[in-house]
Amino acid sequence: xxxxxxxxxxxxxxxxxxxxxxxxxxxxxxxxxxxxxxxxxxxxxxxxxxxxxxxxxxxxxxxxxxxxxxxxxxxxxxxxxxxxxxxxxxxxxxxxxxxxxxxxxxxxxxxxxxxxxxxxxxxxxxxxxxxxxxxxxxxxxxxxxxxxxxxxxxxxxxxxxxxxxxxxxxxxxxxxxxxxxxxxxxxxxxxxxxxxxxxxxxxxxxxxxxxxxxxxxxxxxxxxxxxxxxxxxxxxxxxxxxxxxxxxxxxxxxxxxxxxxxxxxxxxxxxxxxxxxxxxxxxxxxxxxxxxxxxxxxxxxxxxxxxxxxxxxxxxxxxxxxxxxxxxxxxxxxxxxxxxxxxxxxxxxxxxxxxxxxxxxxxxxxxxxxxxxxxxxxxxxxxxxxxxxxxxxxxxxxxxxxxxxxxxxxxxxxxxxxxxxxxxxxxxx
Numbered sequence: 001x002x003x004x005x006x007x008x009x010x011x012x013x014x015x016x017x018x019x020x021x022x023x024x025x026x027x028x029x030x031x032x033x034x035x036x037x038x039x040x041x042x043x044x045x046x047x048x049x050x051x052x053x054x055x056x057x058x059x060x061x062x063x064x065x066x067x068x069x070x071x072x073x074x075x076x077x078x079x080x081x082x083x084x085x086x087x088x089x090x091x092x093x094x095x096x097x098x099x100x101x102x103x104x105x106x107x108x109x110x111x112x113x114x115x116x117x118x119x120x121x122x123x124x125x126x127x128x129x130x131x132x133x134x135x136x137x138x139x140x141x142x143x144x145x146x147x148x149x150x151x152x153x154x155x156x157x158x159x160x161x162x163x164x165x166x167x168x169x170x171x172x173x174x175x176x177x178x179x180x181x182x183x184x185x186x187x188x189x190x191x192x193x194x195x196x197x198x199x200x201x202x203x204x205x206x207x208x209x210x211x212x213x214x215x216x217x218x219x220x221x222x223x224x225x226x227x228x229x230x231x232x233x234x235x236x237x238x239x240x241x242x243x244x245x246x247x248x249x250x251x252x253x254x255x256x257x258x259x260x261x262x263x264x265x266x267x268x269x270x271x272x273x274x275x276x277x278x279x280x281x282x283x284x285x286x287x288x289x290x291x292x293x294x295x296x297x298x299x300x301x302x303x304x305x306x307x308x309x310x311x312x313x314x315x316x317x318x319x320x321x322x323x324x325x326x327x328x329x330x331x332x333x334x335x336x337x338x339x340x341x342x343x344x345x346x347x348x349x350x351x352x353x354x355x356x357x358x359x360x361x362x363x364x365x366x367x368x369x370x371x372x373x374x375x376x377x378x379x380x381x382x383x384x385x386x387x388x389x390x391x392x393x394x395x396x397x398x399x400x401x402x403x404x405x406x407x408x409x410x411x412x413x414x415x416x417x418x419x420x421x422x423x424x425x426x427x428x429x
Contacts, residue, residue: 003069003425004044004051004100007078011059011309012318014142015039016325021141027052030097035108036325037138038309040092042072049099051423055110057094057303058324060229060310063423064088070100070423076401077226086403091418094303103424113296113331120334128350131329135351138325139171142259149257150174152208152249152317154242157195159348159360160263164322166355168261169203176208178249180241182382183213190377195363202357210248214382217244220311221388222400227310230413231397233390234284235307237379243311250315258317264308265323268298269330270344272365276380283380291338299327301416 015022017032027041027050040059043050051072053061063072064084073079076089092098098105116123143149151172153165157179168175179196181189188194193209200207220243225231228239242262249260267273271294275285289297312319337343345361383389398406412419 004042004049005066005069005071006042006044007071007073007082008075010040010042010061010074011038011313013039013041013059014318014320014324015054016138016141019137021138021145023145027097030106031108033106033109036111036327038321038324040074046099046101049101050097051092051100052097052108053092053094055095055108056299056324056327057091057418058309058321060306061092062089062418063092064090068425070425072423075226076229080402086401086412087405087408089412089419090423091303091420092423093420096422098422098424100423100425103422105422111299111327111331113292115292115334116332120336123332123334124337124347125350127329127332128347131326131347132351134326134329135167135322136170139167139322142320143171143173146257146259149259150176150253152176152178152253152258152260154245154260154262155179155196155199155207156192156263157199157360157363158192158263158365159344159356160266160323162199162263162356162360163348163352164261164263165199165203166352167322175205176252177203177205178208178210178245180210180245182217182378183211184377187377191363195360198359199357208248208252210245212244212247214386217379217382218386218388220244220247220314221396223314224311225393225397225400227314228306229310229418230304230306231390231393231409232413233380233383233393235305236393237383239307239311240379240383242308243314246312246315246317249312249317253317260312260317260319261322262308262312262319263323264321265302265327266330266344268302269295269323269327270333270347271295271298271338272344273298274365278381278384292335295331295338297416299331303417304413 013023014037015035016037017035025041027043030050031052038058039054040061041052060074062076063070064079071079079089095108095110151168153168155161155177177200179193181193224239224243271291273286276283309319
């Protein structure tokens with residue numbers, strides 16, 4: 001056995017650097033310094049050995065010492081199955097590349113917030129042009145690398161997922177929009193479903209409707225806790241939606257090649273979150289910070305968010321976060337722009353114009369795990385009705401990962417980051 005052993009598979013790579021797609025799992029001495037997008041690699045043969053992870057930490061990679069060697073995996077549960085105690089598991093730091101044999105390490109350039117100076121209107125327009133050009137180039141490269149793949153678009157009917165649908169229609173031959181809604185005994189479908197149906201008709205495509213009942217949805221909870229590597233309610237609820245979408249897409253695709261395109265990440269980039277109220281209590285609360293500081297905190301927290309790639313990967317589906325390579329453009333938006341209530345609407349209009357119908361621009365903000373204004377009918381309300389609150393999710397995560405000391409969970413995820421250190425054989429020995 002090699003002194004560096006990878007357990008299971010890594011998540012698919014969809015990195016972006018120098019205007020080119022970076023999908024190779026082999027680092028070949030290390031990924032590019034300007035790497036963006038999801039990427040992780042483990043190459044075990046000296047002298048080109050390398051362990052690396054993208055700067056946002058979109059792809060997950062964990063390690064633990066194993067005698068005089070190292071064990072690595074994209075999921076902690078695989079390390080635990082190999083006999084590693086949870087408390088010994090650490091993440092490879094995002095934005096790092098290290099040779100585990102020599103200890104030589106270097107940093108991959110992290111995105112830094114650099115707001116454009118000058119006229120605010122012109123600055124936003126310039127960012128929008130550059131942002132759209134990057135997304136077009138990225139999607140073109142994705143299609144060239146996967147020419148026969150069907151693009152399944154997770155479509156909530158919000159601006160981010162609708163933007164992905166428009167990009168997919170521009171760059172892919174076969175596109176299938178996919179819509180989630182919880183099965184209901186009475187009442188109309190959710191606003192998400194109704195908008196997705198209207199959009200699918202607008203672009204002339206059949207809509208793949210995913211409508212699990214409560215038991216079907218919650219049957220995926222253990223998968224979500226293992227594959228999502230998180231117990232916090234917001235991410236778990238979103239991951240349950242994606243797990244249900246993944247089940248349906250896996251059934252629809254058969255053995256045909258596909259990519260699953262998601263609209264994840266602009267909510268972090270544009271600080272487009274708010275708390276939810278249900279039963280007199282507040283859920284999904286955010287820290288009280290100025291918009292620019294909260295933006296950086298949310299982007300930092302992507303290190304511990306696997307609510308998309310993880311649960312979709314449970315169905316062997318390659319998930320692409322289309323907005324991933326554009327983080328630097330979002331961080332270049334002027335300070336004042338982040339404080340505008342219509343910031344996402346304004347930016348989307350500059351990028352997509354009338355290609356996105358007006359009813360999408362003007363619809364109220366919703367969440368995939370909420371579905372409509374009546375949050376009691378969404379995933380949040382369903383989980384609370386079944387007694388699956390934040391403490392219950394934490395306990396179940398601990399059970400699945402054989403956590404001896406529950407307090408160690410607070411050290412495993414802290415301030416939006418996993419407990420991390422560079423994996424070196426010298427330290428393991």
